[in-house]
Amino acid sequence: MLAFHIGGEEAEYVRVSIREENGDGWFSAAVEVVVGGFRGSYSASFNSWAFSSFEAQLEKMHRDLSGSALFTSYEAQLELVLECDLKGHIRLRGEATDYAGTGNTLVFELEIDQTHVPGIINTLQAALKRYPARAV
Numbered sequence: 001m002l003a004f005h006i007g008g009e010e011a012e013y014v015r016v017s018i019r020e021e022n023g024d025g026w027f028s029a030a031v032e033v034v035v036g037g038f039r040g041s042y043s044a045s046f047n048s049w050a051f052s053s054f055e056a057q058l059e060k061m062h063r064d065l066s067g068s069a070l071f072t073s074y075e076a077q078l079e080l081v082l083e084c085d086l087k088g089h090i091r092l093r094g095e096a097t098d099y100a101g102t103g104n105t106l107v108f109e110l111e112i113d114q115t116h117v118p119g120i121i122n123t124l125q126a127a128l129k130r131y132p133a134r135a136v
Contacts, residue, residue: 003029003051003127004120006080006092010034012110014080014094016046018127025049025134031078033096035108042098044077052133055124058082062117075100088114 007013015032022028025048032041050073057069061084071080079095090112097105 001127001130002123003046004054004123006082006116006120007034007110007112012036014078014092014096014110016044016078018131019043021131025131027131031096033094033106033108035106035110038106038108040096040098040106042077042096042103044073044100045075046073046078048128048131048133050074051124051131052128054080055121055128058117058121058124062114062121065114077103084114090114090117 001018003016003018005013005015011034013034017030019028019030026045028043028045030041031044050071054069054071061067061069061082065088066084066086068081068083071078077097077100081093083091092110092112094108095105097103
């Protein structure tokens with residue numbers, strides 16, 4: 001199940017797909033990052049609370065057409081900051097780390113248009129409906 005997809009369809013994107021629930025709001029996921037000349041994928045564990053917080057921040061950013069939204073995982077395997085300017089451009093800065101604590105890290109940036117944000121929010125809401133956020 002897709003948790004979220006940010007960016008283009010074929011290139012310049014970050015995609016997180018839920019593989020299975022591990023209990024207590026945790027689940028394993030596949031992370032795919034395609035930016036510039038780089039393409040990579042890895043497995044990571046996430047808590048649904050991180051997705052709930054990200055979804056709420058994205059809604060506010062989209063409503064206000066300003067500000068930022070942060071996705072951060074407890075083991076720092078995926079860190080994303082989306083910043084919106086007054087023209088509706090969104091800059092994504094990210095770090096993807098293949099193994100928690102000891103892995104290789106890819107630092108990247110990409111830009112998307114604010115018209116993509118509702119689709120990201122809808123996908124997150126669908127994932128959260130199936131995997132409700134639980135406090136940590």
